[in-house]
Amino acid sequence: MKKQxxxxxxxxxxxxxxxxxxxxxWADSPAFLAAFHTLYLDEKGETKIKVKSRPHKNxxxxxxxxxxxxxxxxxxxxxxxxxxxxxxxxxxxxxxxxDLLGSEVRDFDTDVFYGTLTDVLRTxxxxxxxxxxxxxxxxxxxxxxxxxxxxxxxxxxxxxPMKGIFDDAD
Numbered sequence: 381m382k383k384q385x386x387x388x389x390x391x392x393x394x395x396x397x398x399x400x401x402x403x404x405x406w407a408d409s410p411a412f413l414a415a416f417h418t419l420y421l422d423e424k425g426e427t428k429i430k431v432k433s434r435p436h437k438n439x440x441x442x443x444x445x446x447x448x449x450x451x452x453x454x455x456x457x458x459x460x461x462x463x464x465x466x467x468x469x470x471x472x473x474x475x476x477x478x479d480l481l482g483s484e485v486r487d488f489d490t491d492v493f494y495g496t497l498t499d500v501l502r503t504x505x506x507x508x509x510x511x512x513x514x515x516x517x518x519x520x521x522x523x524x525x526x527x528x529x530x531x532x533x534x535x536x537x538x539x540x541p542m543k544g545i546f547d548d549a550d
Contacts, residue, residue, distance in 0.1 A: 382465065382479055382532070383423065383465070383478060384425065384464065384465050384466075385420055385422075385423050385424065385425045385462040385463070385464055385465070386462060386463055386465060386476055386478055387406060387423065387460050387461075387462055387478070388405065388406050388407055388413055388419075388461055388462060388463045389403040389404055389405040389406050389407070389413055389440065389460070389461045390403065390404050390406070390458070390459070390460050390461070391403055391442075391456045391457055391458065391459045391460075391461065392404045392439070392457070392458075393457060394450050394453040394454055394457070395436075395441050395453075396450070397449070397450045398443075398448060398449070398450075399443065399444065399447040399448045399449050399450065399452050399453045400441055400442065400443050400453060401441075401442050401444065401447070401453045401456055401457075402436075402439050402440075402441060402442075403433075403439060403440040403441075403442050403461060404439060405439065405440050409435065410435035410436065410437075410438060410439055410440040411435040413433065413435075413440045413461075413463075414433040414434050414435045414440045414441075414442075415433075416431065416433065416463055416467060417430065417431060417432070418430060418431070418464070418467065419431050419442075419461045419462065419463060420461065420462040420463070420464065421456075421459055421460075421461065421462070422462065423460075423462055425462070425464060429444050429445065429446075430444070430445040431443065431444050431445070444456070473530075475530060475532055477500045479532040480497055480500060480509075480530070480532065480537065481497060481498065481499070481500075482496060482497065482498075482535060483496070483497045483530075483532070483535045483536055483537045484496060484497075484535060484536050484537070485497050485509070485511045485520075485536075485537050485538075485539060486536055486537070486538050486539075487538070487539065487540070487541070488528040488529065488538040488539055488540045489540065493513075494511055494513060494518070494539070494541070494546060495511040495512050495513030495514075495516075495518065496511065496512055496513070497509055497510070497511055497537055498510050498511065498512040498517075500522075501519075506521055506522050506523055507521075507522040508520065508521055508522060509521075509522055509527070509537070518545055518546055519545070520539060520541060520542075520545050521542070525540065525542070526539050526540060526541065526542055527539055528540055
């Protein structure tokens with residue numbers, strides 16, 4: 381089941397004396413998180429906060445409504461911020477990492493089970509899927525020739541593996 385509220389960053393400190401906080405964004409970029417006007421301080425969406433944000437280098441600076449002093453902002457250090465899935469429109473073929481984790485990885489043609497998707501590594505050129513089976517870890521590049529179909533509703537990623545990805549010869 382997909383989570384409605386997605387963890388999207390962590391408040392790592394304050395900025396200035398007027399209550400701004402620095403958020404380490406767990407998104408594609410600080411600008412992605414800065415585009416939201418409402419964030420949440422819990423995974424159920426019960427603690428809603430109104431914000432004005434802006435990207436700054438590799439973080440997001442955020443002014444939270446009602447947080448006006450450095451002392452108020454300091455109390456939020458370490459808190460995880462969440463976004464509401466309904467506030468995001470993803471492009472076709474783009475997925476939340478949280479929706480991919482735990483997916484079965486299967487062969488596109490034969491349906492052979494390769495393992496479970498346990499992490500998505502950001503390498504710069506392309507992401508890499510970490511696939512785990514029987515205590516072993518395999519790495520598959522996220523390129524069109526390898527990742528052929530992603531069904532987050534069913535929790536299945538279908539791939540055509542490159543030679544050597546699952547070869548167990550050491």
